[in-house]
Amino acid sequence: xxxxxxxxxxxxxxxxxxxxxxxxxxxxxxxxxxxxxxxxxxxxxxxxxxxxxxxxxxxxxxxxxxxxxxxxxxxxxxxxxxxxxxxxxxxxxxxxxxxxxxxxxxxxxxxxxxxxxxxxxxxxxxx
Amino acid sequence: xxxxxxxxxxxxxxxxxxxxxxxxxxxxxxxxxxxxxxxxxxxxxxxxxxxxxxxxxxxxxxxxxxxxxxxxxxxxxxxxxxxxxxxxxxxxxxxxxxxxxxxxxxxxxxxxxxxxxxxxxxxxxxxxxxxxxxxxxxxxxxxx
Amino acid sequence: xxxxxxxxxxxxxxxxxxxxxxxxxxxxxxxxxxxxxxxxxxxxxxxxxxxxxxxxxxxxxxxxxxxxxxxxxxxxxxxxxxxxxxxxxxxxxxxxxxxxxxxxxxxxxxxxxxxxxxxxxxxxxxx
Numbered sequence: 001x002x003x004x005x006x007x008x009x010x011x012x013x014x015x016x017x018x019x020x021x022x023x024x025x026x027x028x029x030x031x032x033x034x035x036x037x038x039x040x041x042x043x044x045x046x047x048x049x050x051x052x053x054x055x056x057x058x059x060x061x062x063x064x065x066x067x068x069x070x071x072x073x074x075x076x077x078x079x080x081x082x083x084x085x086x087x088x089x090x091x092x093x094x095x096x097x098x099x100x101x102x103x104x105x106x107x108x109x110x111x112x113x114x115x116x117x118x119x120x121x122x123x124x125x126x127x
Numbered sequence: 128x129x130x131x132x133x134x135x136x137x138x139x140x141x142x143x144x145x146x147x148x149x150x151x152x153x154x155x156x157x158x159x160x161x162x163x164x165x166x167x168x169x170x171x172x173x174x175x176x177x178x179x180x181x182x183x184x185x186x187x188x189x190x191x192x193x194x195x196x197x198x199x200x201x202x203x204x205x206x207x208x209x210x211x212x213x214x215x216x217x218x219x220x221x222x223x224x225x226x227x228x229x230x231x232x233x234x235x236x237x238x239x240x241x242x243x244x245x246x247x248x249x250x251x252x253x254x255x256x257x258x259x260x261x262x263x264x265x266x267x268x269x270x271x
Numbered sequence: 272x273x274x275x276x277x278x279x280x281x282x283x284x285x286x287x288x289x290x291x292x293x294x295x296x297x298x299x300x301x302x303x304x305x306x307x308x309x310x311x312x313x314x315x316x317x318x319x320x321x322x323x324x325x326x327x328x329x330x331x332x333x334x335x336x337x338x339x340x341x342x343x344x345x346x347x348x349x350x351x352x353x354x355x356x357x358x359x360x361x362x363x364x365x366x367x368x369x370x371x372x373x374x375x376x377x378x379x380x381x382x383x384x385x386x387x388x389x390x391x392x393x394x395x396x397x398x
Binding site: 001002003005006015018019022108111115118119122123 | 332335336340343361363364367377381
């Protein structure tokens with residue numbers, strides 16, 4: 001019964017997306033840290049995660065969403081700009097990081113909003 | 128230590144590595160005209176070699192998948208390119224033909240390295256700033 | 272006469288049951304599973320068969336809720352412990368777990384308040 005309170009598809013999906021966003025930040029931080037390392041290949045979230053998440057949301061299946069596991073993978077589509085084989089481009093990494101931070105803010109706001117809505121429904125007071 | 132900011136140890140290692148590189152570059156620039164060192168030879172340019180380091184901990188969900196890697200300065204190598212020679216007849220270190228062996232330091236290369244290094248340093252600082260912002264937002268989940 | 276005697280005996284037994292549990296009369300904020308079960312048995316009384324069946328179901332529901340709230344508290348507590356001891360728990364998971372545990376607990380407290388209120392309302396009724 002208590003679990004049913006927190007079993008909305010939106011809410012569970014945004015929690016999962018928050019996991020993925022934090023993981024992605026770690027990947028981008030590692031890429032920027034290794035921007036000068038010879039032969040380093042950039043890593044990012046495995047591209048299957050986004051597709052799986054949207055399919056699980058479309059199916060409205062909470063258990064499917066809860067079973068997803070975001071993972072990091074080496075980015076196969078990145079090409080080396082230099083002779084030393086490093087595939088990190090600093091500008092695009094910084095841009096991705098900014099977008100990731102905005103996504104994080106959105107997800108945190110959605111989760112906080114859901115929880116405070118629940119709280120006002122339970123206590124009957126708005127704040 | 129509580130890990131508020133994800134991936135901070137890798138970024139800290141990168142800042143350290145870039146700082147070491149900048150120190151080596153400034154040492155090269157300072158010694159660009161040193162014709163005789165403690166070993167009697169002209170100064171030899173130093174260069175740093177970066178290497179990835181596997182981070183011991185992986186945050187949260189990630190038993191499978193690639194783990195993010197940190198960076199370190201593996202070696203500081205002398206540059207083995209031959210020294211430049213210049214014709215300065217009256218120089219104390221000139222040889223029989225008046226040629227002086229100058230260090231193999233190219234100022235333009237060093238300046239380019241310096242710019243790249245400080246750009247990467249600033250990028251890592253931006254990573255830390257963003258991570259801090261994310262951590263503060265996360266703490267605000269519980270605020271009501 | 273018989274009906275009046277029956278109602279009086281119901282009242283007497285209900286009052287005696289209330290006197291037995293000091294936590295209720297002291298108005299302590301702490302609530303345990305046994306308190307809630309007492310409340311549910313008083314509220315449904317020794318009534319007719321349908322009332323007895325619903326008493327069983329309702330007290331089951333209540334004890335289930337207490338168990339689930341307890342589980343949520345344990346999960347949150349474990350998460351905080353792991354975070355404090357420096358293990359690999361992501362910060363956002365701990366924050367969300369804490370908030371969910373708090374909301375579940377608040378729900379249980381509100382249910383208990385409503386039950387108490389309805390019991391007192393019942394006791395105030397003139398015979």
